[in-house]
Amino acid sequence: MKRLAIAVSALALVAGCAQPQVKSVGDSEAQAPSTIENSMREPNPLRDAFFGDLHVHTKLSFDAYIFNVRGDPDDAYRYAKGATLDHASGYQVRLNGPPLDFAAVTDHAEYVGVLPAMNDPNSPLSKIPYAADLFSPDQPKIQAAFNRVTAALRTGTPAAEMYDRATMGSAWKVIQDAAARHNEPGKFTTLVAYEFTSSRDGRNLHRNIFYPTARVPDAPFSAFDSQNPEKLWAWMDAQRGQGIESLAIPHNSNGSDGIMFERVTWDGKPIDRAWAEARARNEPLAEITQIKGTSDTHPALSPNDEWGNFEIMDWYVGSDTPVTKQAGGYVRDALKRGIEFEATQGFNPYKYGLIGSTDNHNATPGGSSEESSYFSKVGRNDGQPVQRGSIPKEGRKAWTPADAPTGSAVRFQTWGASGLTGVWAEENTREAIYSALRRKETFATSGPRIRVRLFAGFDLPADIASRSDLVAQAYARGVPMGADLLPAPGKTPRFLVWAVRDPNSGWLQRAQIVKGWVENGEAKEEVFDVACSDGLTPDPRTHRCPDNGAKVDLSTCAIDSKKGAVELKATWTDPMFNPSQNAFYFVRVLENPSCRWSTWEALRNGSPPSPRLSPTIQERAWSSPIWYDPQP
Amino acid sequence: MTPSPEVSTSAKARAGITAFARDPLAHFLVLGGLLFAGASALDAMSQPVVRITQGDVEQIAASWQAMTMNPPSEEEMRGLLRERIDEEILAREAHRLGLDEDDVVIRRRLAQKMSFISDDVAVVMPATEEDLLAFFEGRKDRFRLPERYTWRHVVFSAERPGDSERSAAEAALRSAPTGEDPAGDPSLVPGTFSEASREAIAGEFGESFYQALASARESQWTGPVMSPFGAHLIRLESRIPASEPSYDAVREQVREAWLSEERDKRNSEMREEIRRRYRIEFDAGVPQP
Numbered sequence: 001m002k003r004l005a006i007a008v009s010a011l012a013l014v015a016g017c018a019q020p021q022v023k024s025v026g027d028s029e030a031q032a033p034s035t036i037e038n039s040m041r042e043p044n045p046l047r048d049a050f051f052g053d054l055h056v057h058t059k060l061s062f063d064a065y066i067f068n069v070r071g072d073p074d075d076a077y078r079y080a081k082g083a084t085l086d087h088a089s090g091y092q093v094r095l096n097g098p099p100l101d102f103a104a105v106t107d108h109a110e111y112v113g114v115l116p117a118m119n120d121p122n123s124p125l126s127k128i129p130y131a132a133d134l135f136s137p138d139q140p141k142i143q144a145a146f147n148r149v150t151a152a153l154r155t156g157t158p159a160a161e162m163y164d165r166a167t168m169g170s171a172w173k174v175i176q177d178a179a180a181r182h183n184e185p186g187k188f189t190t191l192v193a194y195e196f197t198s199s200r201d202g203r204n205l206h207r208n209i210f211y212p213t214a215r216v217p218d219a220p221f222s223a224f225d226s227q228n229p230e231k232l233w234a235w236m237d238a239q240r241g242q243g244i245e246s247l248a249i250p251h252n253s254n255g256s257d258g259i260m261f262e263r264v265t266w267d268g269k270p271i272d273r274a275w276a277e278a279r280a281r282n283e284p285l286a287e288i289t290q291i292k293g294t295s296d297t298h299p300a301l302s303p304n305d306e307w308g309n310f311e312i313m314d315w316y317v318g319s320d321t322p323v324t325k326q327a328g329g330y331v332r333d334a335l336k337r338g339i340e341f342e343a344t345q346g347f348n349p350y351k352y353g354l355i356g357s358t359d360n361h362n363a364t365p366g367g368s369s370e371e372s373s374y375f376s377k378v379g380r381n382d383g384q385p386v387q388r389g390s391i392p393k394e395g396r397k398a399w400t401p402a403d404a405p406t407g408s409a410v411r412f413q414t415w416g417a418s419g420l421t422g423v424w425a426e427e428n429t430r431e432a433i434y435s436a437l438r439r440k441e442t443f444a445t446s447g448p449r450i451r452v453r454l455f456a457g458f459d460l461p462a463d464i465a466s467r468s469d470l471v472a473q474a475y476a477r478g479v480p481m482g483a484d485l486l487p488a489p490g491k492t493p494r495f496l497v498w499a500v501r502d503p504n505s506g507w508l509q510r511a512q513i514v515k516g517w518v519e520n521g522e523a524k525e526e527v528f529d530v531a532c533s534d535g536l537t538p539d540p541r542t543h544r545c546p547d548n549g550a551k552v553d554l555s556t557c558a559i560d561s562k563k564g565a566v567e568l569k570a571t572w573t574d575p576m577f578n579p580s581q582n583a584f585y586f587v588r589v590l591e592n593p594s595c596r597w598s599t600w601e602a603l604r605n606g607s608p609p610s611p612r613l614s615p616t617i618q619e620r621a622w623s624s625p626i627w628y629d630p631q632p
Numbered sequence: 633m634t635p636s637p638e639v640s641t642s643a644k645a646r647a648g649i650t651a652f653a654r655d656p657l658a659h660f661l662v663l664g665g666l667l668f669a670g671a672s673a674l675d676a677m678s679q680p681v682v683r684i685t686q687g688d689v690e691q692i693a694a695s696w697q698a699m700t701m702n703p704p705s706e707e708e709m710r711g712l713l714r715e716r717i718d719e720e721i722l723a724r725e726a727h728r729l730g731l732d733e734d735d736v737v738i739r740r741r742l743a744q745k746m747s748f749i750s751d752d753v754a755v756v757m758p759a760t761e762e763d764l765l766a767f768f769e770g771r772k773d774r775f776r777l778p779e780r781y782t783w784r785h786v787v788f789s790a791e792r793p794g795d796s797e798r799s800a801a802e803a804a805l806r807s808a809p810t811g812e813d814p815a816g817d818p819s820l821v822p823g824t825f826s827e828a829s830r831e832a833i834a835g836e837f838g839e840s841f842y843q844a845l846a847s848a849r850e851s852q853w854t855g856p857v858m859s860p861f862g863a864h865l866i867r868l869e870s871r872i873p874a875s876e877p878s879y880d881a882v883r884e885q886v887r888e889a890w891l892s893e894e895r896d897k898r899n900s901e902m903r904e905e906i907r908r909r910y911r912i913e914f915d916a917g918v919p920q921p
Contacts, residue, residue, distance in 0.1 A: 041782075041826035048822040082831050098835025121745040129695045137737065161694045181884070186826065449836075451820040470818055500820040503836060503860035566790040566861060567820070 041186065043426035046471045047441070049451040050428050052102030053080065053365035054193070054421050055208055055251060055290060055357030060107040060171045061195075063318075064361040065115035066134065066146050067379025071363025073105045073178035080365040081188055087362060087375060089383025096370045097449060097504045101428050102189035103365035105175055106208040109194045109222035110153055113171025114162050128161050150318065153197055156227040163224065172219060180214055185429045192216050196232055196248070198223035204255040204317040205229055207248040207283070209236070212434035215244055228266045230275070233282040247437060249355060251287035253334070254295040255317040258325030261334035261350055276341065276349035285437060286352040288331045288444045288622055289419035290359040291368060291377040292317065296588075296622060297332040305514075305527050307590060307618060311416030311446070320411070335625060336516045336523030339582040342629060343518040353440025353482045353624035354586070356419025366420060369447035370504075371617070372557070374417045374597035382412045389413030389612070390598035391605040399611055413613055417597045418446040422621070424453070424480065440482025440624045448505035450621040454481040454587045455496040458488040464496055465571045481586070482624040486632055487579060493628070495572045497530050499589040505619060506591040507564025509533055510545045513572060517583040527588075530572040533565035540575075550592035552616050557595035557603055564592045580630050587623040594619060682720050684713060692716060746906075759890050767890045768879050774889065775882045780827040780872040783845060786816025790862040801856035801863035814853060814865050821861055827872055837861070846871075 057064045058073050068088035071079070079085045080103040084094045117123040118131040125131065133145035152158050172194075179190040191210045198205040207229065209220065221235040229248075236246050253260035265275055288296050293313025302308040314323045327333055331352060338350030358369050361378050368375050376382040385391045389405030389412060392398060405413050422443040423436035436442060443452050453471070457478025464470050474496050479485055485493055501508050511531040516523055529538040532545030539546070550563035568589065577583075593616040599609040609615040692712050696704045704712060732738045759767075768775065788797035788804070801816075808814035825833070834842035837859040844857040848868040856863035879886065914920060 041824050044822070044824070049820065082829075098832045099829075127691075129691070159694065159697070161691060453820065468815065468818055498820060500861065503838065 041427070043432070045426060046475065047424040047426055047436075049422050050101035050189075050425055050433060051366075051420050051422050051449050052100050052104075052189070052433075053357050053360070053369075054104045054191070054210070054249065054355060055106050055195075055287060055359045056103060056363065056365045057107055057195075057359070057361040058105055058363040059116055060113045060174065061361065062108055062111040062115045062149055063146075064107075064363070064379060065119070066142065066149075067361055067381050069362055069379040073107075073175050073363075074181065076105050076363040076365055077103060077178060077182035077188075077190060079363065079367065081182070085362075085364060085367075087383055088379035089375075091375075091383075093362070093364055093367055093373075093375055095366055096373050097502070099188070100366045102191070102423075102433055104191040104193040104208075104210060105178065105363075105365075106193045106195045107171070107175060108197045109168075109220035110158070110197050110224055111149070111162055112168050112194070112220075113174070114164060114167050115149075117164070117167045118162070123167070125162070125164055125167065153223065154199060154202055156198070156223050158224045165219075169219065176214065176216060183430060187428065189428055189430050189433050191430065191434065194220045196221065196223060196229075198227040198229060198232075199317070200227060200259060202316050202319055202321060203257040203259045204252045205250070205260060206252055206317070207232065207250045208287075209246050209248050210434070210437070211244070211246050212430055213245075217244060230266050230278070233278045236282045237278065246282075247285070248283045249285045249287050250283060251290060251357070251359065252292055252295065252317055253286070253329045253331060254293045254298075254313050255315060255323065256329045257316065257323050258328035261328050261331075261337060263328075263337060271341065271349055273345075273347045276347040279349040280351050284351075284353055284440055285355050285442060285624075286331045286334070287357055288354045289356040289416075289446055291415050291418060292359060293414065293416060294418060294446070295329070295331050297330050298326040300326045301330055301333050302525060305525075307527075307588070307620075310617065310620070311414075311418060313411075313414050313416075315411050315414070332514065332516070332525065335584050335586075336525060339516060339518050339584055339627070340521065340523045343582040344521050346631070348627075351627065353437075353442050354444045354622050355421040355437075355442050356444030356446065356622075357421055358419065369417055369419055371417045371447070371595060371597045371619075372600045374600070376412060376415060381408065382415075385601040385605060387412065388415070388598075390601040390610055391607050397605070397607045399608065405612070413598065413610065416446070416617070420445045420447060420449065422449070422451065441480050442482065443621055443623045445621040446617075446619045448502035448591065448619050448621070450499060450502050450505070450508070450589055450591070450619070452499040452511075452587055452589050452621045452623050453496070454498075454585075454623040454626060455479065456485050456493050456585065456626045458485075458491040458493050460494040460496060460571070462494070462571070464494075465498075465569050470496065470498075479626060481626060483626055484632060485626055485628045487628070487630050489579070492573055492577050495530070495574070495585065495626075496570075497572060497587050498567075498569045499531075499587070499621065500567045501565070501591070506559050506594045507533065507550070507561070507566065508568050509548060509550060509564055509590045509592045509618065511568045511570065512588045512590070513574075513585050514588055515574065515576075515583060515585050517576075517578070517581045519581065526576075528572070528574075531568040531570035533568065533592075534563060548592070552593050552595060554595070554599065554609065554615055555603075557600055559592060559594050581628075582630065583628045584625040585628075586625040587621075589621045591619040593617070680724065682717055682724075684717065688716065689713070759887060759894075764883065764886050764890055765879060767893075768882070768886045771889075772876045775877055775885060777872075777875050777877060778829055779846075779874045780829055781833065781845060782826050782869045782872065783828070783866060784813075784824050784869065785864045785866045786814055786823070787819045787821060787859075787861050788856070788863045789817045789819070790860070792817075792862070797863040798856050798858070801865055805853060805855060805865050808853065813867075816865065817862070819861070837864075 056076050058071055058076050059065045059069050071085055075085055080100040082095060082099040084092050087093045117125040118128060119135045120126055130145040130148060133141040136142060176192050179192045183190040193208055193210045196207045196209060217239055221232055250260055265271060294311040297305060297308045298312060299309045334350040338348040342348040360367050368377060376388050382388045386393055387409055389409040392403040423433055424441040425432040425436040455474035455478040459477045461473060464473055467473060497511050499508060499511050510529050513528045513530050516525045528543040529545045532538060534548045536546050536548060538544060548563050550560050552559055596614060596617045598613045599615045602609045693704055696712060726732060788801045790797055792800060804814040830842055841857055841859045845866055845868060848854050848866060850868050850870060853865050853867045855865035857866055
């Protein structure tokens, strides 16, 4: 008892400067364990595909902590390497497939680490009046208190009592230390990163910021420093001037209500060259798919794209406000605006390579990107099927009018089990993976580990697809995804498209090229099927593969293993190529239809799939574009 | 003690003084009165105090501002202070009356506070090198590295017509000149894997593929082994057996594990110490936890 008394008085002494628990006393440059140096295989100059998740939150994020998520950055990296983790709703989760090759924890910079401190009775932050409500068992109280927290994010003005720099500083250190501990060159790559959580009147302008080394700023630039992304780029430029390189990746442009990729600056002025270059220099990539929907395109923007209606999320982020403006909020549209700028003014602010990630708030990189083992994304708020509207309420096995989703489930039901980032890199190290991100040799998938390559060149051999050295030829005589194709007078470019399925997912149905081009100052788009499964060939008039007849059995979710391809490979020339027009080309690979997560959950529940949701989806991968500029 | 109305004041005073001097009951009553007044004065000095500090005012103002985006007006501030004082007084009175004793929310919060206190105590002194070494020696199996495989392969694509990938693989294996690698189809799957774990191999190529690789003879092309990608010829370069790494190689992990174990130990010691001060009794038929 004496010991306790001493302990308590010692505690009283330190209570004034209590900080969130730091897991390790190790320094941030901790040596990665064992045998690393001698286990590195030779770098592959022709590059291999590595898969990872570049958007993951842990309990250090203000929202994740409220969602009852208690996994920290160490747990997140362990999960990515195959470990089992406790979900906030009381079950265990684990990756379905092999471990990921890389991951980055991207906690919200705003109030990072503050919520855990508010729940620590020894921290002065726990004395904030609404702290008790935040962690009470009373859901309405939690919501009311949480609304105060999120109000600060909408306005960009932090609540003084929560804006504790010491607490946020230690959390930033926790993030760096965990990344240092889990980075194992040759086996597993981590990147120090964070999320800049800006919005304008609730319209989403979020970005994740990534660092190639352990050398990072003392503190992140957050939306509390400025909601204006232009200020973020200026800060990144200044950091770069001091030798701290970084890149930013915007996400959930679908929830921006048209303002993520505007034609004007923050102040409403016309975009000029300096603005375009600052944006392109700092934002080489865009996140095209994640759990909160896919931002490739929208049926309103691409009415002629039969596959453009994929996991559409038409809401503001974290709110019930519906999106009213799709233009300016989708990546394909941004790519089109970009080449319009290029054609008319000679600069392109929107020259985006593509990635996908989960944005999981469960400290589970890659988790919940698989349809059959979906657990959505916001902890105990959507941890059960009934909370996300996939099964009827109160244990019913049939849908009645009373089972129409209400509250947040209205939005949660529209979320998708997505996505992952693929990169083509020489080896699995920070340097090689970051370089791949920088040169946009990246691709996005809706979850499956589909590998996809794209090359273009005026001198690619006609028979390249059937050659054994095709990749060496393609690099030697062409350019890979993410690059520029320079003009070659009098010649037509040839494209090499190549994809292989994920053995843990479905078979491939078709590979397509999505082309955007500028005609009389206005961007257009068209989708060309370039490789079909099952020995079929695209109709030269419609540019479509015939139906391969693949079906899904909705009573079991079984798919037809006799239909579809393990691999698709084709060369393609653009039948409409016009050497005087700016253009971009990216690949979209589609799997055969398979059960959506909501159908898997209904099946396990013994109820029919929700009548409000598509029972099936077509999983897919998107390559980064190749750009053609007649006047580079 | 009410003076008789018909007695004049001065007369009463005189008579009173005389009477007082003689009356023991009056002595008693006056002394009692003085005592009572003194006790009341003492009582006033020990009356519980609710003090509102400048810090409280700032905190109240800041949280109002966080909620409403505006600083409180003077009137709002007065209202907020009244609320704060009422909350404090009512909470103390409830505590005095024992209302907190059967409140499950309060009980849990107190237990949580106590466990935070004991957890915090468990932030232990830094480990010495000897501590860590002894810890490592005693738990070598925890730092064991699983078996790993360095291997190469070529694949004959499942896209070949019919099942011809298998026969193509067999033919390539037969016809490969001694000492040279057989030629497979170009593939998007990496050709070389270094120190890959079972999870990584089985997770991508399937369990039966992993089994075939794990039991293959080293430095020799063999196959075909089937996977969802097609027919593979495989060459196991080396099998890195499960191993116990050197202390130096895993020192950081050891330190982390030591710290976490030490913290757990201190925590449970603390709980045990508290537990010993209580006797836990069970009604008949209640299962013992």
